[in-house]
Amino acid sequence: MTKPMRHLEDFAVGDVIKGGSLTVDAAMIKEFAAKYDPQPFHLDEAAAEATFFKGLAASGWHTAALTMRLIVESGVAVSGGVIGAGGTINWPKALRPGETIRLESEILEVRPSKSRPDRGMIKVRFTTYDSTGDVVQVLVADLVAPRRSA
Amino acid sequence: MTKPMRHLEDFAVGDVIKGGSLTVDAAMIKEFAAKYDPQPFHLDEAAAEATFFKGLAASGWHTAALTMRLIVESGVAVSGGVIGAGGTINWPKALRPGETIRLESEILEVRPSKSRPDRGMIKVRFTTYDSTGDVVQVLVADLVAPRRSA
Numbered sequence: 001m002t003k004p005m006r007h008l009e010d011f012a013v014g015d016v017i018k019g020g021s022l023t024v025d026a027a028m029i030k031e032f033a034a035k036y037d038p039q040p041f042h043l044d045e046a047a048a049e050a051t052f053f054k055g056l057a058a059s060g061w062h063t064a065a066l067t068m069r070l071i072v073e074s075g076v077a078v079s080g081g082v083i084g085a086g087g088t089i090n091w092p093k094a095l096r097p098g099e100t101i102r103l104e105s106e107i108l109e110v111r112p113s114k115s116r117p118d119r120g121m122i123k124v125r126f127t128t129y130d131s132t133g134d135v136v137q138v139l140v141a142d143l144v145a146p147r148r149s150a
Numbered sequence: 151m152t153k154p155m156r157h158l159e160d161f162a163v164g165d166v167i168k169g170g171s172l173t174v175d176a177a178m179i180k181e182f183a184a185k186y187d188p189q190p191f192h193l194d195e196a197a198a199e200a201t202f203f204k205g206l207a208a209s210g211w212h213t214a215a216l217t218m219r220l221i222v223e224s225g226v227a228v229s230g231g232v233i234g235a236g237g238t239i240n241w242p243k244a245l246r247p248g249e250t251i252r253l254e255s256e257i258l259e260v261r262p263s264k265s266r267p268d269r270g271m272i273k274v275r276f277t278t279y280d281s282t283g284d285v286v287q288v289l290v291a292d293l294v295a296p297r298r299s300a
Contacts, residue, residue, distance in 0.1 A: 036215035038222055039231045052233055052294065060234055061218050065186035065211045072188055081189045083202055084210055086240030086288075138236075144202065 005079035007148040008120040011110050019103030020074035022066060024058060026097040032062040057094035063101075063137045064089060067128045070103040076124055080146050085121070087141030092134075099130040108140065112147065119146050155229035157298040158270040161260050169253030170224035172216060174208060176247040182212040207244035213251075213287045214239060217278045220253040226274055230296050235271070237291030242284075249280040258290065262297065269296050 026045065033042030037059035040047035048056045058066075071082055095101065109123035121142050128137040176195065183192030187209035190197035198206045208216075221232055245251065259273035271292050278287040 032215075035219070037218045041231060052230055059218070060236075061211065061215045065182075065215065068187045068209070068211050069185070080202055081191060084241070086210075086238070088236070088238045090236030091234070 005077050006145070007079050008110060008112065008122065008145040009148045011076075011107050011122050011145065013107055013110060015107040017076055017105040019070045019105060021100050021102035022070065023100045024062075024066060024095060024097060026056055029056060029058045029062060029095075029097055032065070033059050037061055053094055056097055058096070060089075060091045060137070063091060063095045063128060064139065066095075066101060067103060067126060067137055067139065070101070070128075071105070071126060075103055075105045075126065076107075076122070076143070078122075078143055078145050080144070083144045084141045085144065087139055090138045091136060092138070093130070093136050095130060095136045099132075099136075101136065102129050103127070104129070110145075117147070118149075119144055121145065155227055156295070157229050158260065158262065158272065158295040159298050161226075161257050161272050161295065163257055163260060165257040167226055167255040169220045169255060171250050171252035172220065173250040174212075174216060174245060174247060176206055179206060179208045179212060179245075179247055182215070183209055187211055203244055206247055208246070210239075210241045210287070213241060213245045213278060214289065216245075216251060217253060217276060217287055217289065220251070220278075221255070221276060225253055225255045225276065226257075226272070226293070228272075228293055228295050230294070233294045234291045235294065237289055240288045241286060242288070243280070243286050245280060245286045249282075249286075251286065252279050253277070254279070260295075267297070268299075269294055271295065 041051040041053040106125045112120040126139040191201040191203040195206045256275045262270040276289040
């Protein structure tokens with residue numbers, strides 16, 4: 001990776017990092033679903049029409065996985081890697097085939113660890129937008145960030 | 151699907167549903183990572199040794215995706231499909247190659263919708279265990295559940 005790698009001290013609350021984008025097509029949605037979320041509304045256009053989604057929609061976990069790709073490629077560049085302990089995830093709108101998603105990351109908290117002087121945690125809100133500018137996912141996650149002095 | 155499909159009225163707080171299992175190998179971990187989470191600790195055993203994980207580990211999103219497969223195949227059988235609005239996710243321990251994961255689902259809440267008489271929401275804790283019986287993921291999610299009268 002050629003991005004400058006950041007330590008805990010390099011993040012500040014309120015920082016906003018604009019990320020990259022990628023386009024999802026029906027084949028990608030179906031391929032993911034066949035492996036990880038084999039339900040009719042993620043697998044087949046015709047079958048999806050009669051469901052809650054009224055048409056093919058990406059699995060929420062596919063949206064999460066594609067967002068992770070954007071995070072790794074163009075989001076917060078944490079030294080040592082983007083390593084999450086967990087978080088909250090919401091999908092306000094389904095991701096549809098043909099949409100281009102883009103990522104925006106905002107730093108919400110920066111906390112040195114009390115027990116581990118070599119690291120801390122940052123809390124980041126990762127918002128994923130579709131082509132229309134609607135939010136398809138909000139992920140608020142705690143990430144491990146090494147300290148520069150370590 | 152051949153499972154009996156449940157409506158909102160068929161779930162009760164405290165119900166526990168034991169799910170199926172599947173085994174994850176290094177090739178699966180690397181294949182997922184190459185597409186969705188291309189970081190050294192998910193892609194290559196040797197490179198992973200020098201990282202936070204000290205060895206190859208599955209992406210948390212891979213753990214989530216595999217858990218979703220178990221949910222669809224053997225978890226809560228919600229009429230109309232397992233459709234989540236969001237939730238909280240935590241990965242207390244990394245998922246390693248060679249581990250067999252298994253799923254346990256517990257119903258935490260059952261709530262009819264105030265505005266939509268045809269549906270409600272259930273809150274479910276999905277716990278994913280590895281071969282040792284350690285927890286590799288806890289997902290607490292709100293799922294849409296249609297009412298039987300609908």
